[in-house]
Amino acid sequence: MTPLGAPGGTPAPAGRLRAPVASRANALHPGAWWLWALGLAVAASRTSNPLLLGLVVGVAGYVVAVRRTDAPWARSYGAFVKLGLAVVGIRLVFSLLLGSPVPGAHLLVTLPEVPLPDWAQGIRIGGRVTAEQLVFALYDGLRLAALLICVGAANALANPSRLLKSLPGALYEVGVAVVVAMTFAPHLVQDVVRLRTARRLRGRPTGGVRALLRIGLPVLEGALERSVAVAASMDARGYGRTARVPAAVRRTTHVLTLGGLLGVCAGSYGLLAAQGAGYGLPLLVAGLLAAVAGLRLGGRRTVRTRYRPDRWGARAWLVAGSGVAVAALVTWSGAAVPGAMRPGVVPLTAPELPVWPALSVLVGLLPAFVAPVPEESVRP
Structure with missing residues (x-):
């Protein structure tokens, strides 16, 4: 018998528990990862201390x-890391x-300094550059x-794909449209690569306007055939069928959804604002x-079933x-400690x-120990 938590039947070291190897049965719900990441993002939005921001980035x-x-x-x-570095550079x-x-x-x-008209007062291009303003811009960009x-x-x-499949029934049409949009571009690129490779093997040119026209027509034809196949499969699975719900339920659904979204927007603004945490x-x-x-109420009008839905288990709750x-x-x-969370730049001092x-941010390391281990990480 293998010790508890040994991935793939491999014995675990004595006295050490390890997360299981990821499989279809114990796969972590994708919504758990998004909640974890959004929690780190909220923590990052509450501070401009570069040390804390670096700790948040390190944990992620x-x-x-x-x-x-x-x-x-x-x-x-x-790509997101490079985008973040670009944002810091642009801000500076x-x-x-x-x-x-x-x-x-x-x-x-x-x-x-470029002279500007009187109606552009408060705006300047060029002029004095101080260390304080660059440090302030660096904190903001970080x-x-x-x-x-x-x-x-x-x-x-x-x-x-699993995240879109987990969308509630009220967002079923949006999820299908996003899935079709996400799968169209990769297939299009694969078709272009396949046709260019075939032309290259036949000794035909792959560049120029003539080659582009000869490649574009089969690509568009393949995209049209896939669109027809997707439409036929959606029709065969009963896409678009809706159930009848009372008018009161529909009105209640609209009020709850609209009011909830307004509350989320106002609450998010409060968390991002300096004095809105209360x-x-x-x-x-x-x-x-x-x-x-x-x-939940809006999902009553959509009649559908899910094949092997993702379960929200104990590990998802922990993450x-x-x-x-x-x-x-x-x-x-x-x-x-508001001063340490938002260090000042006037006078210019080193952040603490x-x-x-910092200990609160380290709680975000928990998924590294409880989330299932990807199969690629345990291959010999």
Whole structure:
């Protein structure tokens, strides 16, 4: 008998428990990864401390490194990291060229200033560049980059097809449209590569206008055939059939869904604002509950079944709960040390790492130990 938690029948070291190897039976629900990543993003939005932001990015990167698969969507994390670095660079360039309202005493350089008309007062191009304004722009850019990297972690860990399949019945049509749109582009690229390879093997040119026209026609024909096949399969599976629901239920669904979305928007704004933590979280929770109730009621009109639906098990609760815990703990502990969460730049001082918010961010490492291990990671 193999020890508890040994992946693939491989004996685990004595006294050490390991997460199981990922399979179809114990696959983690993709929604859990998104809740975990959004929790890290909320924590990143509550601070401009570069040390805490670097810790959030490190936690997200470590979990992605040990729990992502070899699937095509898992490669998107690097693109989000590059996008985040580009955002930091663009923010610094804008601050360098357009200036900043932050006063500074450490002058770095004076750029030629472009004279502007009177109606453009408050805007300048060029002029004095201080160390304080560049540090302020760096902090601001790092926060936005951390948000993008957290979203990239969710994209790299959550299977998009399974996530769309888990959508509630009220969003069934949207999910089908997104699936068709997501599968169209990869098939189109595969057809182009296949036809260009075939022409190259036959000794025919693959570049130029004539080759493009000869390749484009078969590609469009194949796309049309696939569209007809998808439409036929959707019709055979009863797509578009709706059940009759009372008018009162429809009105209640609209009120709950619209009110819930407004509550989510207001709550998200409160969490992102500097002084909105007191009302942001209650509004966000109330909006989510109302939106879920509206989507639940709206799903009654859609008659459909799911083949092998994803289960929300104990590991999904732990992964999602770790993200929610990070957001709540950072928001709560940050209220005790507001100066360390948002270090000032006037006067220019080195940022300090607050202990309790840093320990709160480390809770986000829990998925690296409880989420199922990808099969690629345990191959000999």
